Amino acid sequence: MQFTSLINHPADWMQGSGPHSDVVMTSRVRLARNLRGFPFPGYSQEKQRLELLNLAKPVVEALSEMGDAYSEDYVSLTKIHKQVLVERHLISREHAARSAGCAVVVDARQNLSIMINEEDHFRIQGIRAGLDLLNAWSLVDRVDSELEAHLPYAYDPKLGYLTACPTNVGTGMRASVMLHLPALALTEQINPVIKAVGKIGLAVRGLYGEGTDALGNLFQISNQHTLGEKEHDIIASIERVIERVVSSELNARQKLLEDNPIMLRDQVGRAYAILRHAHILSSKEALNLLSLLRLGADLDILPDCDRSVLDLLLMEIQPAHLQLRAEIELNAEERDMRRAWLTRSRLRDISSPIEPPPDHPNEGDS
Amino acid sequence: MKCDVCASEATVFLTQIINGQMTTVNLCDACSKAKGVTDETGFGLAEAFLSGGIPETPNASEAVCPTCGFTASQLKKIGRMGCPDCYSTFREGLDNLLKAMHKGTRHVGKIPAKWQTTAPESSHERLDEETPPLSEKKNPSVSESEESGPSLAKLKKELETAVREERYEEAAIIKREIDRIQETDQA
Numbered sequence: 420m421q422f423t424s425l426i427n428h429p430a431d432w433m434q435g436s437g438p439h440s441d442v443v444m445t446s447r448v449r450l451a452r453n454l455r456g457f458p459f460p461g462y463s464q465e466k467q468r469l470e471l472l473n474l475a476k477p478v479v480e481a482l483s484e485m486g487d488a489y490s491e492d493y494v495s496l497t498k499i500h501k502q503v504l505v506e507r508h509l510i511s512r513e514h515a516a517r518s519a520g521c522a523v524v525v526d527a528r529q530n531l532s533i534m535i536n537e538e539d540h541f542r543i544q545g546i547r548a549g550l551d552l553l554n555a556w557s558l559v560d561r562v563d564s565e566l567e568a569h570l571p572y573a574y575d576p577k578l579g580y581l582t583a584c585p586t587n588v589g590t591g592m593r594a595s596v597m598l599h600l601p602a603l604a605l606t607e608q609i610n611p612v613i614k615a616v617g618k619i620g621l622a623v624r625g626l627y628g629e630g631t632d633a634l635g636n637l638f639q640i641s642n643q644h645t646l647g648e649k650e651h652d653i654i655a656s657i658e659r660v661i662e663r664v665v666s667s668e669l670n671a672r673q674k675l676l677e678d679n680p681i682m683l684r685d686q687v688g689r690a691y692a693i694l695r696h697a698h699i700l701s702s703k704e705a706l707n708l709l710s711l712l713r714l715g716a717d718l719d720i721l722p723d724c725d726r727s728v729l730d731l732l733l734m735e736i737q738p739a740h741l742q743l744r745a746e747i748e749l750n751a752e753e754r755d756m757r758r759a760w761l762t763r764s765r766l767r768d769i770s771s772p773i774e775p776p777p778d779h780p781n782e783g784d785s
Numbered sequence: 786m787k788c789d790v791c792a793s794e795a796t797v798f799l800t801q802i803i804n805g806q807m808t809t810v811n812l813c814d815a816c817s818k819a820k821g822v823t824d825e826t827g828f829g830l831a832e833a834f835l836s837g838g839i840p841e842t843p844n845a846s847e848a849v850c851p852t853c854g855f856t857a858s859q860l861k862k863i864g865r866m867g868c869p870d871c872y873s874t875f876r877e878g879l880d881n882l883l884k885a886m887h888k889g890t891r892h893v894g895k896i897p898a899k900w901q902t903t904a905p906e907s908s909h910e911r912l913d914e915e916t917p918p919l920s921e922k923k924n925p926s927v928s929e930s931e932e933s934g935p936s937l938a939k940l941k942k943e944l945e946t947a948v949r950e951e952r953y954e955e956a957a958i959i960k961r962e963i964d965r966i967q968e969t970d971q972a
């Protein structure tokens with residue numbers, strides 16, 4: 420499969436809706452795996468990385484999940500192509516910075532990606548829509564078992580899967596969930612929630628920027644411990660926490676509708692107006708306004724707005740995606756214009772926010 | 786002599802111990818500059834090729850991984866291991882480090898199928914917390930007497946099995962390990 424056909428197909432997880440997908444965008448599970456007898460990629464010579472790549476890539480490509488996969492060595496990828504893969508969450512920023520001896524294999528539906536010679540020899544990643552860590556885990560678990568049948572893993576009975584960084588040793592598993600929390604942000608409850616989640620040993624970070632400055636109100640919650648806990652237990656405890664964050668977000672949305680319907684409609688309406696009519700749109704402005712639009716769609720303030728249109732747009736307005744579409748490198752100003760144009764055209768068919776009943780402007784959408 | 790990177794005429798010749806082996810690297814002018822190889826005594830060469838590496842003169846008394854040549858001070862600086870065998874080389878103090886990072890110091894998650902058949906769960910359940918990782922080889926099918934990995938005999942058996950079962954990539958990797966051990970033995 421070619422790069423363009425991969426990119427032209429939106430990923431399964433971008434259009435599918437999973438459990439709680441009004442709040443949870445995606446669930447991801449990645450496994451760090453290494454082969455014995457090879458130094459870790461960060462401490463190996465190019466020759467050794469190439470040797471491992473040549474041995475391992477055919478095995479990865481032959482995995483039953485990788486029929487009609489996209490498989491590419493980094494030496495033959497442009498900077499923009501790599502960046503597009505980063506923006507799609509198919510490869511990591513760190514991996515994109517590397518070149519010789521590195522490769523990625525992605526299944527046609529983009530549910531599964533395997534990076535070769537990242538910080539570890541293999542990073543196996545499964546992505547699902549909504550809150551669905553268990554299915555993401557069972558996918559990577561299956562793939563991992565198949566890979567392990569063909570390759571000698573570096574494994575120790577006491578320490579588990581041996582990884583370049585001791586923070587990943589054991590299960591080598593990082594489970595992460597991407598959340599959209601606009602109501603908690605609007606009602607200024609986001610910081611206490613972040614603090615509470617951090618206290619129970621999970622990491623919270625803004626997807627673009629940190630803390631209250633997180634652009635687009637997008638947050639990622641993931642486990643930090645990989646040793647001394649079973650994969651299922653780690654996943655269960657994250658899902659428990661996410662369920663609670665989801666219900667606080669939904670409560671906050673309900674409360675906004677009840678207590679501050681005018682403010683809410685004002686924010687959604689302004690976001691809609693700007694996105695429909697702007698000609699210069701920075702990343703920051705677009706992310707924040709699209710977040711409000713998504714909230715409006717979830718609360719039926721925008722009557723016929725499909726959430727997946729917005730999620731797709733969120734992907735398409737990122738710098739490398741814009742440049743890929745334009746087929747040239749663009750500077751920041753040019754990107755802002757293209758971003759505005761793309762946003763206007765994608766939102767053209769979405770009708771304006773519904774009017775509240777004229778006599779009772781404060782009763783919300785009842 | 787050709788440059789190891791781009792195959793033009795080499796002008797810089799460097800010898801260094803990389804991964805426990807004497808390695809000579811030949812570079813042309815351009816590549817030696819591109820790789821930042823300015824220290825022609827040889828130290829720092831591995832790092833020049835490696836991202837994230839920090840040049841470090843090995844201290845005579847410090848632990849060095851026999852498999853990859855990684856040193857204790859590099860570990861301290863980078864916070865990452867050089868190769869899987871480093872976990873055994875630098876096991877001293879590792880438990881404390883892991884205790885600070887994780888919920889426990891013992892793996893309780895997934896066990897690869899190959900280890901399940903040769904090492905039933907009960908046998909390593911018995912290892913108590915005090916056992917340094919990888920050091921005491923209580924389970925002969927899992928770890929052999931050698932410090933830095935499985936023994937030659939075990940590897941040869943694994944190679945046979947892999948070839949019989951037509952797992953050729955795995956066979957190639959095992960063959961590579963056997964070669965390395967034999968080379969080291971002869972040296």
Ligand SMILES: [Zn+2]
Pocket residue numbers: 788789790791792793812813814815816817
């Ligand atoms: Zn050269």
Ligand SMILES: [Zn+2]
Pocket residue numbers: 850851852853854855867868869870871874
């Ligand atoms: Zn080592």
